[in-house]
Amino acid sequence: MKHTISVLVEDEAGVLTRIAGLFARRGFNIESLAVGPAEKPGMSRITMVVPGDDSIIEQLTKQLYKQINVLKVQDITEVPCVERELMLLKVNATSATRSEIIELAQIFRARVVDVADDTLTLEVVGDPGKMVAIAQMLNRFGIREIARTGKVSLPRESGVNTEYLKAQSSLEARF
Structure with a gap:
């Protein structure tokens, strides 16, 4: 299963290299990677799509938190976004x-x-x-x-899961 991981980091030189290195050392592929400034100056948000089961993602999350400049790690795969x-x-x-x-x-x-x-x-x-x-x-x-x-x-503050709604409307259209 593919997981979407959101990582909030301090905007410091080498942070992305250390995070990518963490994945490479463990033999994990990053299928998609986007990095940019976050809501506060001095912070960046890294959004990654990573294949793996729940236990692997949990292990990677723990490893990410051990990195010096990592502020928050969130698996937003099942979160309405x-x-x-x-x-x-x-x-x-x-x-x-x-x-x-x-x-x-x-x-x-x-x-x-x-x-x-x-x-x-x-x-x-x-x-x-x-x-x-x-x-x-x-x-x-x-x-x-x-x-x-x-x-x-980004997670939806409304909590509305549009993927769920799309699936429901497509099922209703069939019947």
């Missing part, structure tokens, strides 16, 4: 296919951020599933390049 990712996608676009690509972009609420004679570059923001879906749809035109950020995530 707002999750987003950014993807830039450069796709082949001829004069014959350009309008169809733009229509698909609009369906996914993607923005065209660069136009060239033979390509379009799109900016897509949303949950990781949306990234996979638009890439699959645009694959037939020929994707030249993709750049994706790691997933960023």
Whole structure:
């Protein structure tokens, strides 16, 4: 199972290197990594997606707390969260296919951020599933390049679990 781990750290040189080293020494892969300033000056938030079962994640959490600059570690996998990712996608676009690509972009609420004679570059923001879906749809035109950020995530203060609501509405639609 993939777990989303949120780590609040002091913004000091080498913190990310020590955390990544901790994972590497234990043979764990980090599938997604996003780092940026947090809500207070001098703090950063690291959001990681890590494969592993609950006991492995618990062990990693304990190891993270032993790091000097780590302030808070939270496994937010089962917590209702707002999750987003950014993807830039450069796709082949001829004069014959350009309008169809733009229509698909609009369906996914993607923005065209660069136009060239033979390509379009799109900016897509949303949950990781949306990234996979638009890439699959645009694959037939020929994707030249993709750049994706790691997933960023914050717990929902409302406590509303939108993933649960999506699952429920999809079940209701079937019946």
